[in-house]
Amino acid sequence: xxxxxxxxxxxxxxxxxxxxxxxxxxxxxxxxxxxxxxxxxxxxxxxxxxxxxxxxxxxxxxxxxxxxxxxxxxxxxxxxxxxxxxxxxxxxxxxxxxxxxxxxxxxxxxxxxxxxxxxxxxxxxxxxxxxxxxxxxxxxxxxxxxxxxxxxxxxxxxxxxxxxxxxxxxxxxxxxxxxxxxxxxxxxxxxxxxxxxxxxxxxxxxxxxxxxxxxxxxxxxxxxxxxxxxxxxxxxxxxxxxxx
Amino acid sequence: xxxxxxxxxxxxxxxxxxxxxxxxxxxxxxxxxxxxxxxxxxxxxxxxxxxxxxxxxxxxxxxxxxxxxxxxxxxxxxxxxxxxxxxxxxxxxxxxxxxxxxxxxxxxxxxxxxxxxxxxxxxxxxxxxxxxxxxxxxxxxxxxxxxxxxxxxxxxxxxxxxxxxxxxxxxxxxxxxxxxxxxxxxxxxxxxxxxxxxxxxxxxxxxxxxxxxxxxxxxxxxxxxxxxxxxxxxxxxxxxxxxxxxxxxxxxxxxxxxxxxxxxxxxxxxxxxxxxxxxxxxxxxxxxxxxxxxxxxxxxxxxxxxxxxxxxxxxxxxxxxxxxxxxxxxxxxxxxxxxxxxxxxxxxxxxxxxxxxxxxxxxxxxxxxxxxxxxxxxxxxxxxxxxxxxxxxxxxxxxxxxxxx
Numbered sequence: 001x002x003x004x005x006x007x008x009x010x011x012x013x014x015x016x017x018x019x020x021x022x023x024x025x026x027x028x029x030x031x032x033x034x035x036x037x038x039x040x041x042x043x044x045x046x047x048x049x050x051x052x053x054x055x056x057x058x059x060x061x062x063x064x065x066x067x068x069x070x071x072x073x074x075x076x077x078x079x080x081x082x083x084x085x086x087x088x089x090x091x092x093x094x095x096x097x098x099x100x101x102x103x104x105x106x107x108x109x110x111x112x113x114x115x116x117x118x119x120x121x122x123x124x125x126x127x128x129x130x131x132x133x134x135x136x137x138x139x140x141x142x143x144x145x146x147x148x149x150x151x152x153x154x155x156x157x158x159x160x161x162x163x164x165x166x167x168x169x170x171x172x173x174x175x176x177x178x179x180x181x182x183x184x185x186x187x188x189x190x191x192x193x194x195x196x197x198x199x200x201x202x203x204x205x206x207x208x209x210x211x212x213x214x215x216x217x218x219x220x221x222x223x224x225x226x227x228x229x230x231x232x233x234x235x236x237x238x239x240x241x242x243x244x
Numbered sequence: 245x246x247x248x249x250x251x252x253x254x255x256x257x258x259x260x261x262x263x264x265x266x267x268x269x270x271x272x273x274x275x276x277x278x279x280x281x282x283x284x285x286x287x288x289x290x291x292x293x294x295x296x297x298x299x300x301x302x303x304x305x306x307x308x309x310x311x312x313x314x315x316x317x318x319x320x321x322x323x324x325x326x327x328x329x330x331x332x333x334x335x336x337x338x339x340x341x342x343x344x345x346x347x348x349x350x351x352x353x354x355x356x357x358x359x360x361x362x363x364x365x366x367x368x369x370x371x372x373x374x375x376x377x378x379x380x381x382x383x384x385x386x387x388x389x390x391x392x393x394x395x396x397x398x399x400x401x402x403x404x405x406x407x408x409x410x411x412x413x414x415x416x417x418x419x420x421x422x423x424x425x426x427x428x429x430x431x432x433x434x435x436x437x438x439x440x441x442x443x444x445x446x447x448x449x450x451x452x453x454x455x456x457x458x459x460x461x462x463x464x465x466x467x468x469x470x471x472x473x474x475x476x477x478x479x480x481x482x483x484x485x486x487x488x489x490x491x492x493x494x495x496x497x498x499x500x501x502x503x504x505x506x507x508x509x510x511x512x513x514x515x516x517x518x519x520x521x522x523x524x525x526x527x528x529x530x531x532x533x534x535x536x537x538x539x540x541x542x543x544x545x546x547x548x549x550x551x552x553x554x555x556x557x558x559x560x561x562x563x564x565x566x567x568x569x570x571x572x573x574x575x576x577x578x579x580x581x582x583x584x585x586x587x588x589x590x591x592x593x594x595x596x597x598x599x600x601x602x603x604x605x606x607x608x609x610x611x612x613x614x615x616x617x618x619x620x621x622x623x624x625x626x627x628x629x630x631x632x633x634x635x636x637x638x639x640x641x642x643x644x645x646x647x648x649x
Contacts, residue, residue: 051602052611077608085606089599093621103607110643135621152607 008059019221035218082158084149103156142169179209255355263485271397299417328379337372351462370400375410406441426454437469467494492526507540516545521555536570
């Protein structure tokens with residue numbers, strides 16, 4: 001078992017957002033999290049990451065057999081968690097290259113050049129070496145933001161990956177490219193993949209390209225339905241989240 | 245006609261227009277002969293050498309075209325290594341060149357305040373730098389104002405002349421010896437840029453906690469000249485107030501002022517930059533990044549005065565407040581005196597955005613590491629107009645002065 005969440009209740013600024021979430025994700029599985037705006041999807045991500053303002057009032061998060069509920073974010077990342085953000089902030093003066101050096105497993109000294117392998121990964125994502133010199137997310141297009149997020153994860157190689165709306169604001173051409181890299185990150189072509197993923201999507205369009213094994217519907221901080229992604233998506237398209 | 249000396253004497257108690265009024269009598273004027281000349285910068289003590297290096301003064305003089313070092317009121321070292329540029333003490337230069345008198349107190353007024361007046365009335369010191377017509381030198385000239393003794397009142401009157409078509413780079417570091425706690429530094433710098441000339445002037449300040457600092461700078465510019473100033477202050481100081489002014493008198497002149505300010509401890513830093521856009525199609529860009537820590541106060545001022553057609557100016561000040569007991573005030577001013585000119589400003593003062601910290605934490609940094617990376621990034625202004633090697637080195641100097649932040 002890669003990730004096990006049990007009875008998770010979470011408050012943000014005194015307001016209860018998650019009301020007893022239960023979720024098990026095994027190696028080789030890719031789960032999709034569906035739900036209306038404000039249901040708590042992003043809150044679940046931020047809580048798994050351990051951000052300080054997401055207060056766990058009940059329940060546990062077990063990752064690779066270890067209770068990580070009280071660990072700091074950087075400790076969780078070191079254990080192999082990774083995330084792509086939907087709308088990551090721009091940081092002036094911090095270059096994409098600098099972030100790649102942080103996440104890459106290789107140790108860098110202050111003036112070391114970025115590893116060739118990472119530069120090649122960038123090219124694969126249509127982010128050339130010159131692009132890596134840009135301040136992270138500053139003036140990036142929608143597609144560039146998503147590809148930059150994926151590039152960071154490809155350099156990081158986490159074992160459990162959360163994708164927050166990786167397809168929002170992205171044109172069709174880029175959705176295919178992004179989906180391909182998500183599959184790569186999750187090692188989906190390997191029967192014995194040791195990776196696991198949890199993906200938030202609104203449109204479900206990306207599911208045409210990324211093989212999801214399970215889907216969950218989150219409403220008002222609770223998982224109300226779990227099952228086959230296609231079936232659930234079909235129901236949602238027909239009659240909205242209420243019926244699903 | 246009233247002589248310069250008379251004007252200085254009248255202004256010797258005149259309070260400056262802005263900034264705390266410093267009692268200069270608390271400090272002692274040092275004797276010009278107090279420190280003896282040295283043959284090589286290598287003859288300095290290890291501690292002095294380290295301090296000089298921290299402000300960009302290379303004691304091995306590698307990759308430098310000339311050096312000048314003033315300790316307290318004494319000129320202790322001067323070395324000219326390249327033709328086309330001359331560097332010497334201002335006193336000596338005044339003896340050598342009769343015409344130099346015409347450059348004294350033209351870009352800065354002698355009776356502006358007690359600090360300029362005191363500089364005129366005290367023993368002559370400071371440096372004279374002149375690039376001969378057509379000289380283009382990438383290797384920087386280095387100059388340093390160093391305070392070696394406690395309670396010293398150091399004055400310097402610097403004259404920098406770039407003759408027609410010449411281009412020079414100057415790195416100046418100002419600092420106090422490790423054992424010095426309190427002192428006062430008054431540095432008057434007058435720049436003259438002739439037609440088609442260019443000066444980049446990078447200044448790093450690294451004072452002790454109890455030092456009062458009053459630089460007074462004026463820059464007079466002819467047609468097609470470019471003046472670039474990079475100012476870096478990242479160490480504590482007691483009270484610093486400066487408001488350098490560029491007079492972009494010629495056509496097509498370009499001015500860049502970039503300042504990086506970090507307030508620490510009880511530092512009070514009042515730093516501005518001003519450009520008078522007097523020439524047709526003259527341009528100015530003035531950028532400040534300030535962070536305040538501890539109980540520091542930073543006031544950043546900017547003043548763009550558009551007086552000629554096609555003049556353009558932009559002023560930008562970004563401040564990050566890192567402690568509740570510190571303050572940043574940003575005071576931008578734009579003044580337009582004619583049609584067909586364009587001035588703008590952008591200012592923002594705030595704290596580090598939580599979302600930025602969390603983003604970096606999600607990449608594996610601790611909260612402190614994330615904050616430190618954001619602050620360094622915030623202060624990392626692209627340095628304009630420098631040759632590649634020098635830009636790299638200036639960046640190194642900046643990194644060095646930001647170590648431990």
